[in-house]
Amino acid sequence: MTVVDTVRTRRPSGPLRLSHLDALESEAVHIFREAAAEFERPVLLFSGGKDSIVMLHLAAKAFWPERVPFGLLHVDTGHNFPEVLEFRDRAVAEAGVRLEVARVQDYIDDGRLRERADGTRNPLQTVPLLDAINAHRFDAVFGGGRRDEEKARAKERVFSLRDEFGQWDPRRQRPELWALYNGRHRPGEHVRVFPLSNFTELDVWQYIEREGIELPSIYFAHQREVFRRGGMWLTAGDWGGPKPEETPEKRSVRYRTVGDMSCTGAVDSTAGTVQEIIAEIAASTLTERGATRADDKLSEAAMEDRKREGYF
Amino acid sequence: MQPLTPSLTKSLTQSRTQSLTQSLTQPGSLLRLATAGSVDDGKSTLVGRLLHDAKQVFTDQLDAVERVSRERGLEGADLALLTDGLRAEREQGITIDVAYRYFATSRRRFILADTPGHVQYTRNMVTGASTAQLAVVLVDARHGVVEQTRRHAAVAALLGVPHVVLAVNKMDLVGYAEDVFAPIADEFVSYSRALGIPEVTAILLSALLGDNVVEPSQHIDWHPGPTLLEHLETVDIDGEPASSAARMPVQYVLRPQSPDFRDYRGYAGQVTAGVFAPGDEVLVLPSGRRTSIAAIDRLGEQDLEAAGAGQSVTLRLTDDVDVARGDIIAATERAPRVTREVSATVCHLADQPLRTGDRVLLRHGTATVKALVDSIDSVLDLRTLRREPGPQTLQANDIGRVRLRTASPLPLDDYAEHRRTGSFLLIDESDGTTLTAGMVGEPLAGAVH
Numbered sequence: 189m190t191v192v193d194t195v196r197t198r199r200p201s202g203p204l205r206l207s208h209l210d211a212l213e214s215e216a217v218h219i220f221r222e223a224a225a226e227f228e229r230p231v232l233l234f235s236g237g238k239d240s241i242v243m244l245h246l247a248a249k250a251f252w253p254e255r256v257p258f259g260l261l262h263v264d265t266g267h268n269f270p271e272v273l274e275f276r277d278r279a280v281a282e283a284g285v286r287l288e289v290a291r292v293q294d295y296i297d298d299g300r301l302r303e304r305a306d307g308t309r310n311p312l313q314t315v316p317l318l319d320a321i322n323a324h325r326f327d328a329v330f331g332g333g334r335r336d337e338e339k340a341r342a343k344e345r346v347f348s349l350r351d352e353f354g355q356w357d358p359r360r361q362r363p364e365l366w367a368l369y370n371g372r373h374r375p376g377e378h379v380r381v382f383p384l385s386n387f388t389e390l391d392v393w394q395y396i397e398r399e400g401i402e403l404p405s406i407y408f409a410h411q412r413e414v415f416r417r418g419g420m421w422l423t424a425g426d427w428g429g430p431k432p433e434e435t436p437e438k439r440s441v442r443y444r445t446v447g448d449m450s451c452t453g454a455v456d457s458t459a460g461t462v463q464e465i466i467a468e469i470a471a472s473t474l475t476e477r478g479a480t481r482a483d484d485k486l487s488e489a490a491m492e493d494r495k496r497e498g499y500f
Numbered sequence: 501m502q503p504l505t506p507s508l509t510k511s512l513t514q515s516r517t518q519s520l521t522q523s524l525t526q527p528g529s530l531l532r533l534a535t536a537g538s539v540d541d542g543k544s545t546l547v548g549r550l551l552h553d554a555k556q557v558f559t560d561q562l563d564a565v566e567r568v569s570r571e572r573g574l575e576g577a578d579l580a581l582l583t584d585g586l587r588a589e590r591e592q593g594i595t596i597d598v599a600y601r602y603f604a605t606s607r608r609r610f611i612l613a614d615t616p617g618h619v620q621y622t623r624n625m626v627t628g629a630s631t632a633q634l635a636v637v638l639v640d641a642r643h644g645v646v647e648q649t650r651r652h653a654a655v656a657a658l659l660g661v662p663h664v665v666l667a668v669n670k671m672d673l674v675g676y677a678e679d680v681f682a683p684i685a686d687e688f689v690s691y692s693r694a695l696g697i698p699e700v701t702a703i704l705l706s707a708l709l710g711d712n713v714v715e716p717s718q719h720i721d722w723h724p725g726p727t728l729l730e731h732l733e734t735v736d737i738d739g740e741p742a743s744s745a746a747r748m749p750v751q752y753v754l755r756p757q758s759p760d761f762r763d764y765r766g767y768a769g770q771v772t773a774g775v776f777a778p779g780d781e782v783l784v785l786p787s788g789r790r791t792s793i794a795a796i797d798r799l800g801e802q803d804l805e806a807a808g809a810g811q812s813v814t815l816r817l818t819d820d821v822d823v824a825r826g827d828i829i830a831a832t833e834r835a836p837r838v839t840r841e842v843s844a845t846v847c848h849l850a851d852q853p854l855r856t857g858d859r860v861l862l863r864h865g866t867a868t869v870k871a872l873v874d875s876i877d878s879v880l881d882l883r884t885l886r887r888e889p890g891p892q893t894l895q896a897n898d899i900g901r902v903r904l905r906t907a908s909p910l911p912l913d914d915y916a917e918h919r920r921t922g923s924f925l926l927i928d929e930s931d932g933t934t935l936t937a938g939m940v941g942e943p944l945a946g947a948v949h
Contacts, residue, residue: 206810208530208609217799217812218770221751225825225866249799250812253764254756335600339582342599349932362934363598363623363849365630366923367770368863372932386611388602473559 209395213246216383218367219346220250220330223381224257226371227328230381231321234260234287236268236276237446238403239332239384242392244283245401246383247330259286261326263317265309265448266293267427272446275404288324290316307428308451318354321378328371330381336388337475346385352376389444390469397462407465409442409457420453444469531737534613534628534661536652537638542669546638546707547601547614548579553714554729556603557582598624607733622882622897623849625652626937629659630923633737636665636728637688641674641704644684650691651882657695658845658899658939660919663735664692664700667728672706676719701735703728744809745834746774746782747913747921749865750827754814766797766814767823769866772920774831776815777806784821785828785911786838791819826867828911828921836911836921842871842904844924844938845915848894854902854926854936855893862906862938864924870907871926877901894936902938914941 206214223230232247234240247256260280264273280287292312295301301312321329335342345361347369362370371379384392396403414421414437415430422429424436427449441454442465459465537543551557565581572578601612613628615621629635635656639649656664666688674680685702692700703725704712711717714729726734754766776782781792796804797814807813815829823829830836842862848854854873862871878887879900887901894900904926915922926936 205808206530211530211810213799214770214810214812218751221768221812222866225752250768251752251754252797252800253758253761254754336602339599342601363627363937364934365627365925365937366920367631368923368925370863370925370927370932370934372861372927374931386600386602388604390604391609475558475560 209391209398212387212391213249213395215367215386216243216246217250219369219381219383219385220247222369223328223330223347223371223379224251226369227379229324229326230258230328230330231261231288231324231326232256232258232330233332234262234276234280235332235446236262236272236279236404237332238392238396238407239334241279241401241403242387242395243330243332243383244279244285245399248283256283256285258330259288261288261290261317261320261324261329263313263320264289264291264293265313265450266291266296267309267425267449269404269406269423269443269446269449271406272404288320290320292316306450308448309427310448310451313448314354321354326378327373328379328381330383332384333380333382334384334387334389334392344382344385346382347371348380348382349373350378350380354378356380389475390466393462393466393469397466403462404446406443406446409440409460411438412441412454413437414439414441414454421456422453423449425449529608530611531608531634531732531735532611532613532632533634533636533732534615534625534632535636535638536615536625536628536655537636537667537669538640538646538648541638541640542707543638544580544582544614546636546667546669546705546713547612548582549707549710549713550612550729551582551601551603552579553710554603554605598628605729605733610732622651622655622899623847623937625655626659626847626849629656629661630937632659632661634663634665634732634735635661636667638667638669639684639688641668641670641680641684645687645691647883649688650885653688653692653695653697654880654882654885655847655899657692657697658847660916660939662698663737664697665728665731666692666700666702668702668704669707671704671711671717672709672719676704676711676717678722681723701725701731703731744773744918746776746780746831747772747836747918748776748813748815748829749867749921750823750825750829751866752825753823764816765820766816767829768812768814769829770812771807771809772865773809773918775806775808776813776829776831778803781832782817783830783832783835784817784823785830785836786909787822787827788838789819789821790832791817791821794818826865828865830911836913836918838909838911840906840909842906842910842912842924842938842940844902844904844940845942846894846900846902846926846936846938848896848898848900848936850928850933850935851896852928852933852935853893853895859929860935861927861929862904862910862924863927864910864912865921867910868927869910870929872905874903874905877903904938912940915939916941 251257292309295316296303301315333341343358345364350356373379413424415424415434421441424430430436440458442457443454445452459468535543566577568581569578599614601614603610615625615628637652668681668684681704689700712727714727716727748769748771750767750769752768754768756764776793778793778795783790793815795816796807798804856873856876858873860871862869876891876894878889879891879898881888913922922940924938925934928935
């Protein structure tokens with residue numbers, strides 16, 4: 189994985205009006221530096237998905253030539269794609285950062301969490317996440333959430349205060365003005381920090397293209413055994429599919445988001461390069477989450493409700 | 501509400517692809533704007549219409565809007581549902597908090613701060629306007645310029661928003677009549693001029709029917725002006741004048757101490773104004789030490805020729821001076837004044853009032869210092885725009901003049917000249933609540949009595 193591919197090159201500074209990607213990059217870097225300076229124990233949530241990979245890349249740039257001054261945390265649902273886990277470990281090794289993993293499976297095994305009837309493990313991540321934040325006394329948690337993802341996310345601050353239960357209260361958010369981010373919090377509270385707030389899905393992909401950032405293979409079109417459930421193509425596997433009445437078939441697909449296998453759908457695609465993916469997304473009439481996330485379809489306010497409980 | 505026909509939805513594909521084939525990496529192609537309007541002026545509908553007609557609404561979002569509209573027994577899709585994201589907002593049918601929307605055309609990308617317009621949410625418009633390069637003030641053509649319109653214009657002026665658009669909505673209800681539009685535009689323009697707003701553009705439209713938002717109206721032959729979107733795409737947002745004196749609040753000191761960078765000591769931050777170049781003499785403030793720039797690095801690239809406003813960079817200095825987070829590196833000419841006395845216009849944001857004698861934290865740039873509220877001199881009557889002297893406290897949404905004393909000196913610019921280094925926050929020391937947003941100096945000079 190290429191974290192900083194432009195090290196020690198000289199580039200004419202050109203016109204000082206910034207392109208939109210430069211403006212978004214500078215803003216994200218500013219946010220990373222603010223949080224790293226204001227908090228005692230920040231951590232970056234890292235799933236091996238594209239948004240967290242872009243965040244790690246931006247963090248590496250923000251603190252270059254120092255190392256990234258915080259570690260990573262992954263909440264492993266136990267139903268993650270093996271290609272992504274393999275990529276995650278490689279990226280972590282190359283970046284030379286520390287990775288903590290909180291496992292949903294551990295909680296299910298010892299009875300602290302129970303498997304849901306629908307087999308979806310995404311909502312189960314909240315408890316291990318909050319436990320890890322408590323255990324490590326993390327006071328700032330970087331997340332890859334973007335405001336374009338979902339309408340409850342559109343209301344999210346860049347520095348978003350959570351109470352000692354990890355809860356988000358949309359009615360009690362701090363106003364956020366200029367580029368002055370208020371990270372003050374009481375003991376037990378923490379702040380979620382979203383450097384990619386103003387990126388859209390397309391911005392993320394254009395940035396990946398410009399920076400030559402490497403991604404897990406499942407983002408690119410490949411042949412995969414999938415089956416239809418709830419209007420989505422899910423990957424067949426040990427996690428619980430297909431059921432007898434569901435028929436697996438081989439299709440050319442790729443993933444727009446990378447999450448738990450039980451609720452992340454693949455899209456039909458032949459896009460094999462970042463450029464082809466950009467063209468495909470630009471033409472798509474579905475949002476990223478609408479196309480691929482079952483958990484957001486549970487109710488009109490599914491994301492808002494999960495965020496209130498401490499989810500990202 | 502005009503029904504959303506399937507053909508509209510289908511044309512999505514074509515337009516979004518087209519926007520992509522153009523390079524969006526050209527300079528100046530990101531516009532930040534804020535919308536303001538009273539409760540029933542149709543602001544959510546305008547934002548929904550803008551997103552919809554600019555082909556920025558996705559099928560699944562539209563499906564959700566249509567489903568909810570049907571469940572509520574509406575005939576067509578209620579475009580306002582595209583933007584009201586929280587449960588309470590949908591339940592009450594109002595916007596209660598700032599939301600940020602993103603859309604793109606072949607010419608430009610947009611970040612839209614969708615701010616609630618109700619008077620009790622003045623603080624939210626202040627929030628949205630703090631980063632905006634352009635504000636859209638919406639009025640209902642039937643009612644014209646009302647108190648709330650003046651309030652929105654005053655907030656835009658106060659926050660130094662460089663471009664203001666007056667959107668005269670609901671023109672369909674007044675027969676698209678020129679003699680309705682013209683007096684509203686005249687009144688608003690002269691009012692804005694008195695406030696010191698540099699540029700106003702008046703656009704007439706019907707958000708409900710989609711007239712002149714993205715598509716030119718078929719009903720208006722007397723109006724030569726652009727559609728709202730056209731204006732947003734083409735308005736010149738060159739930002740601050742290039743002559744602006746350079747500033748960079750220091751965020752973080754980079755000292756890698758790795759074999760390759762053993763003696764490296766860089767001061768990381770975002771340039772907030774002007775241009776820095778190697779060789780430039782600079783001041784480190786508040787200490788006032790003079791040094792010069794040895795080199796500029798940027799996110800993995802070494803030895804840049806220059807760094808300008810908006811760029812996150814790392815400055816290396818020729819002398820081994822003491823520089824820390826909270827300091828500001830500034831051009832030697834027209835440097836900020838270093839002072840412990842802060843005189844400012846503020847908007848109070850928190851529900852708990854601000855009182856004379858309060859001890860607070862003041863956040864300016866990357867510095868946080870203790871401060872005392874010395875006096876609250878006046879509060880702005882948003883109806884008459886007069887300063888009423890002698891308030892004991894400032895309540896939520898109040899705009900007033902205050903004097904503060906800080907525990908240590910701060911390098912302060914006037915907000916009217918430097919938005920980033922002329923602004924500050926007051927914070928409650930005990931629980932961290934963001935109390936007040938402040939603008940140093942006299943941003944509404946001349947307009948307010």
